[in-house]
Amino acid sequence: MIEKDVIIIGGGAAGFFAAINIAEQNPNLKVAILERTKVGLAKVKVSGGGRCNVTHAEFIPQELVQNYPRGEKELLGPFHQFMTGDTIEWFEKRGVALKIEEDGRMFPVSNSSQTIIDCFLNEAEKHHVEELYNHSVKSIEKHGKLFHIQTSQGEFSSKKTVVATGSNPKIWKLLENLGHTISQPVPSLFTFNIKDQRIQDIPGVVALDVEVKVVNTDLWSEGPLLITHWGMSAPSILKLSAFGALELAEKDYKFKIEVNFIKQTFEVCLDVLKTLKQDLAKKTVFKSTQFDLPKRLWHKLVLASNMNAETRWADLNKSQLEDLANQLTGAIFNVDGKSTFKEEFVTAGGVNLKEINFKTFESKRCENLYLAGEVLNIDAVTGGFNFQNAWTGAYIVARNISK
Template sequence: MINKDVIMVGGGAAGFFAAINIAAQNPELKVAILERAKEGLAKVKVSGGGRCNVTHAEFVPSELVQNYPRGEKELLGPFHQFMTGDTIAWFEERGVALKIEDDGRIFPVSNSSQTIIDCFLNEAEKHHVDIYYNHPVKTIEAENEQFIINTSEGFFSAKKIMIATGSNPKIWKLLEGLGHSVSQPVPSLFTFNIKDDRLQDIPGVVALDVEVRVLGTDLLSEGPLLVTHWGLSAPSILKLSAFGALELAKREYKFQIEVNFIKRSFDDCLEFLKSLKQGFAKKTVFKSTQFDLPKRLWHKLVLASQMTETTRWADLNKSQLEELASQLTTAVFDVDGKSTFKEEFVTAGGVNLKEVNFKTFESKLVKNLYFAGEVLNIDAITGGFNFQNAWTGAFIAAQHLSK
């Protein structure tokens, strides 16, 4: 049996961040991380295409929480204690320079997630945090004010533990054994699979600012839209998948979306097209790209509107004009299935938030049991928000675990 004062179960972002902060705040404590894989920080490594999207440039707690489909209410208080600015300062104090990109995402200046990983490994070594790789946890028992953790490599004991295993069904099972309830996990942050002639042969095309709604629901989002080989992606779609995670799972990922490519009303668009009919009479519609749309997308929408490549503006009849206005403002697509967004899979689901004290991130049911990160039923849209949840929860929990 190996005895420690505090054990983190899970060597990801939240586990490392908590362990380092506990050990730095109280060097007397024996702090350890148990990680099931042969190395930790796997999500940190792949996040942001290998650049690690550390957090997001949103500095007002009440606005930051709006990026969390689950956890919005619970994170407001914690974000007043530790949020984006604190994260930036924490890394910069340890020699990691960060930069803000135009879309608000924050990355290390080095553009490499290895910078963040090296920072964590150096800090863990500096503060004598013991890291046990290849130690999957089999059981967790609370007895006599101690936790006994059985791993594949032997037993550990600690007075206090923190669970930071992300979306891990086996660990959720163990937590249910300790009395916690877990919301059924469903995927969040995914792209939509769509087979449609209007999207054929134009992967890589981006419409910069569209509005997308899921028909039959009040789910609506806006932002860039990317055509992929299998359908649609980019922030407008990912936001819908996050906020609609439960609803879209219920529909087994078969539903319809309506896309407004130009964010104008049908009537407004129709009037504008009529004016083009006068002004561009002799030109072909196909070659007269409008509304700052990508040329290849305009071509597809024109051909879907009862026209050919040689149709001239002067020759358009009422129904063709209306059809083009409709393709531009209310184009309906059938979604059939989903695909993972890069390797950054995120899950909606986890430990019931009513069972956690968000002033400390301690369990309300089991004394000295703490949580941080995606093991809780908290998830965010893409852009560094899931990491900010991990840093905040881990930092606040560390303040209490280090006492």
Template sequence: MTKKDVIIVGGGAAGFFAAINIAEQNPTLKVAILERGKEVLTKVKVSGGGRCNVTHAEFIPQELTQNYPRGEKELLGPFHQFMTGDTMEWFEKRGVTLKIEDDGRIFPITNSSQTIIDCFLNEAKKHNVEILMNQSVKSIKNKNGFYQIETPHDSFSSEKIVIATGSNPKIWGLLEHLGHTVSQPVPSLFTFNIKDKRINDIPGVVVQNVEINVLNTSLCSEGPLLITHWGMSAPAILKLSAFGALKFAACDYKFQIEINFIKKSFDDCLDILKNLKQDLAKKTVFKSTQFNLPKRLWHKLVLASNMDTETRWADLNKFQLETLSNQLTTAVFNVDGKSTFKEEFVTAGGINLKEVNFKTFESKLFNNLYFAGEVLNIDAITGGFNFQNAWTGAFIVAQNIVK
């Protein structure tokens, strides 16, 4: 049996961040990462479209926590200890220059996730962190204050263990066997499948700022909307998918959304349309796009309002004006199913947060058993927030193990 001072299960973002910080703060500790695959940091590689969205330019802990449908309350204290600014400083100190984009997302200036991977691999090597591949954990036992870990090839023993395996049902099963409870995982970041003649044939159309309400719930969001081959995506949708993850799973991803494409009230919109009826009397409605909407979407909404391509503004009756105003401000769409958002598969679910001490990220049930990242029932909207949870938890774990 191989003995180590600290064993980290999971060679992803949280696992590497914990390992490097432990080894750097106490070089005498023997630290090993056990990775089940033949490669490490695979999720880092594909995140942010291969650019790695390391964190988000949100520098007030209270405001940062609002991006976590699960974990908002628990992360407030930890974010006072290690925050977005600390993440940026950590990477900059190790030679990774970062940049903040207009939407607040933060990337390496190289626009390549490989920069982050290289940084981690170099730091791990520099601080003698052992990285062991193809070590799929089969069992975790707690015996006389030591953790015994079995993989197909080896047995390990360690006094301290960090679980950083992300959304891994097998590891959750082993932790349940130990005595922890796990909130059942459901997908958290996904796009909406919608078949509707108002949006078919116009994939790639982006509306910069919409308001969306999920009917018969209090769920709402605003932001950019992207029309896709299968329905709708982009931040306005992904935010709803995260905050509504449990509700949507319960109704089998069949529900209705109401979209305000122009962020004006029905009455205000109607007044504007009545003025346009006078001002543009001789022009066709179809060809005179309004409200800065993409032309292809305007065409679809006009045709859905009891008009054809030749209908002139002057000829619009009360019913047509009201129907167009409805389509622009309260358009209802039926959602029927979901699709994974890129490769960034995030789940709601994981270790019950009541069983974790968030001053240390240590298990309340077992001494020297720590958690970092998505193995916990914490998840965030898209934009670098899931990584920030990983960095914060891993850093606090490292501090407490070194103590």
């Protein structure tokens, strides 16, 4: 049996961050990472389209927590200990400068996730963290004060164990054996599959500021909406998918959404259209795009309102005006299924948050067992927030273990 002071299960963002910070803060500890694949940091590699969306430029804890459908309440305290500014400083001290994009997402200036990976690998080597790849964990048992961890390649013992395996059902099963309860995982960030004449053949079109509601629920969101080959995506949809993860799973991803493409009421929109009927009388409706909408989307909504490409504003009757106002402010679409958002597979589910002490991220059920990252029932909307949760949890774990 190989003895270590600290074993970290999972060589992803949270696992590496915990390992490096433990070893740096207490060089006397023997720290090892057990990773089941042949290379670690896979999610870091693909995040943000290969650029690695490290965090988000939100510097007020109360505002930051609002991006976590699960974990909002629990993360408030931890974010007062380590948050966005600390993340930026941590990377900059190690030679990795970050930049803020218009939407608040933060990336390495190099625009490459490899910069983050190289930083972690260099730090791990510098502080003598042992990385053991192809070590799939088969069992975690507690014998007295020691953990015994059996992997596909051997047996380890440690005084303290950190689990940072993300959404891994096999590890969740092992944590159940140690007394934890698991909230069943469901997908959290996904796009909506929609087959509809009104969005057919216009993939890539973006409506910049829409309001989307799930019909017959309290779920709604706003922001950009992207039309794709399969349906709809972008922040307005992804936010709905995260905050509605459990409810939409119960509906088996078959439901109706109402889209307000112009964020105006039906009445205000109708008044504007009546004015346009006077002002643009001789022009065709099809060719006079309004409300700052993309031209191709306007064309589709016009044709869906019982008119053709030749219909002039002057010729619009009451029913056509109302139809167009409806399409613009309350278009109903049938969602039939979901697609994973890029490679960034995020789930709602994991270790019950009531079983964790959020001052230390230590298990309340098993002494000297710590958990960080998405192994917990915490998830966020897209934009660097899931990583910030990983850095915060891992840093607090490290600070407590290294004492």
